[in-house]
Amino acid sequence: MKTTLQTNIVETFKNLSEIHSKFSETALNTVPFEGSWTAGQTTQHILKASSGYAALFLGKTEKTNREPDLYIKDLKALFLNYDIKMESPDFLLPEIIDYDKEKQTLELLNREADLLTLSAIHDLTLTCLDFQLPGFENFTILEWISFTLIHTERHTHQLNEIYEIVNKV
Structure with a gap:
């Protein structure tokens, strides 16, 4: 379970880093269309959403009395539905604000390293009790890390679309 999860962490952040690296500093901070976030804002949203896990995993937990990956399928169905x-x-x-590409690149590398470390040192089957995603029961550590990967995949898709729009000539 840990090896598969860590492979998914590396792959997800590789895909994110590849699209993020394609943006020039100007394009990173260009609004692609009215009502949209810039690529820099989208990346910042990913960084915010994938933080705080160390504290959550060290908080109140309990032994899980269900399959520890029960909600991953539901998360994928919801967050990977681009409609x-x-x-x-x-x-x-x-x-x-305008975001600094280099700073975000370093933060993405740090976030990947954090998730790899957290997935290695924690019992992925424990249920976290200190925070709950609206509409769901409490998640296991496995589900929380999977959530951040699925959420990141959704926004990597969005970054690819933003890139196409801001780089049209």
Whole structure:
């Protein structure tokens, strides 16, 4: 389970880093169309959404009395449905500023390293009790890390679309 999860972490962040690296500093901060986030804002949203796991995993947990990956299928069905427009909770909204590409690149590398470490040192089957995604029961550590990977995959898709728009001549 841990090896597969770590492979998924590496692959997800590789895909994200590849598209992020294609943006020039200017394109990273260009609004592709009215009402859209810039690539920099989208990346910042990913960084915010994939943080805080160390504290969550060290918080209150309990032994899980169900399959530890039960909600992953539901998360994929929801977050990888690109026809659904979702609203971010306020605490995950990116600031409306120009973002530094190099700083974000380093933060992405750090986030990947953090997730790899957390997945290696924690019992992935424990259920976390300190935070709950609206509409779901409490997640296991495996489901939380999987959530961040699925959420990142959704926004990597969005970054690819933004790239195509801002680089049209």
